[in-house]
Amino acid sequence: MTAILSSAEHAERGQPSGEAIVVRGVSKRYGQLHALGGPIGSSPEGVNLELRRGELTALLGPNGAGKSTLIGLMLGLESPSSGSVRVMGGDPRWPQTRTRVGALPQDLSVPAGMTVGELLTLYAALYPRPLAVSTVLELCDLKAQARQRASTLSGGQARRLGFGMSVIGDPDLLFLDEPTVAMDVQSRQVFWAGVGTMQTRGKTIVLTTHYLEEAERVADRVVLLSAGQVIADGTPQQIKAGVRGATVRFVSRLEASVLQALPDVLEVTVSTHPGGWQRATLRTREPERLLAAVFATGAELSELEVSHATLEEAFLNLTAGPKEMTA
Numbered sequence: 001m002t003a004i005l006s007s008a009e010h011a012e013r014g015q016p017s018g019e020a021i022v023v024r025g026v027s028k029r030y031g032q033l034h035a036l037g038g039p040i041g042s043s044p045e046g047v048n049l050e051l052r053r054g055e056l057t058a059l060l061g062p063n064g065a066g067k068s069t070l071i072g073l074m075l076g077l078e079s080p081s082s083g084s085v086r087v088m089g090g091d092p093r094w095p096q097t098r099t100r101v102g103a104l105p106q107d108l109s110v111p112a113g114m115t116v117g118e119l120l121t122l123y124a125a126l127y128p129r130p131l132a133v134s135t136v137l138e139l140c141d142l143k144a145q146a147r148q149r150a151s152t153l154s155g156g157q158a159r160r161l162g163f164g165m166s167v168i169g170d171p172d173l174l175f176l177d178e179p180t181v182a183m184d185v186q187s188r189q190v191f192w193a194g195v196g197t198m199q200t201r202g203k204t205i206v207l208t209t210h211y212l213e214e215a216e217r218v219a220d221r222v223v224l225l226s227a228g229q230v231i232a233d234g235t236p237q238q239i240k241a242g243v244r245g246a247t248v249r250f251v252s253r254l255e256a257s258v259l260q261a262l263p264d265v266l267e268v269t270v271s272t273h274p275g276g277w278q279r280a281t282l283r284t285r286e287p288e289r290l291l292a293a294v295f296a297t298g299a300e301l302s303e304l305e306v307s308h309a310t311l312e313e314a315f316l317n318l319t320a321g322p323k324e325m326t327a
Ligand SMILES: Nc1ncnc2c1ncn2[C@@H]1O[C@H](COP(=O)(O)OP(=O)(O)OP(=O)(O)O)[C@@H](O)[C@H]1O
Pocket: 030, 033, 034, 035, 061, 062, 063, 064, 065, 066, 067, 068, 069, 070
């Protein structure tokens, strides 16, 4: 696994009671296919993971990496082929565990004919200590739609209703599987504000998303899966720091051919800037050495900017295999 914090370090940091989810040596096979865990070299290897209470963890990975399989196991919808999953100290299949868990699945469908308010009232009745329907309507900004049939909501409103249905039981643990698909900018803002409210109330949240800038912004921790294995685990900053390299931008009169010849340049993009100047963007593994070489040219520079890898760049780098720019 690349870098970052090992499972043992995570376990050390939190007391056992501080863990919302404990995954030990878990594999999941469908026939011959290892969706999760599976052999590494000659020995079988299961997934190990501990998620602490109160944290927002983003479970990331390319299509088919095993994210939904892992969530299915954490929700008790599937049983592992080997290993064990504990959720809030219990088996995720037990009813007393399930009442403490909320989930917004990818493919949520709502019963036709019921209004938004009726649906939330119905869901609230399933839990021992639900939130008030009015609180949830406010949380997902659907007060104005309370009397509207749920099947007539727009895509983004329906997704926000799904969020409302996932939190109405006031769960301690919340799973959000690609929650912002089909949401416009406004819906996303409402949604993330609602998630923020759940976070400040100490809820544990597990999120899957392909929008990596969202994960970077909201996650306390990122777990990166690839081919059924955890390949990186840490804060977004730690994941990004595991990828060497940076982008250097500046405006100068240096020609593309001169920039290309500088040491440690991987890629150069040049665009024209008013007054005969050039705006240069350079990708490099060694920003300090490159900058020293740029300064050594004696060229006049302005608007100098150095930015390190985004989570998206780190993701692409880590899931592309060992050949690229990993540290
Ligand atoms: N019920 C099933 N039967 C057979 N194979 C399955 C089943 N569920 C998942 N798989 C396979 O297991 C692998 C992991 O799938 P999974 O849905 O967990 O990936 P994912 O990371 O959630 O992908 P995506 O980002 O596309 O949602 C895939 O190869 C998938 O085809």
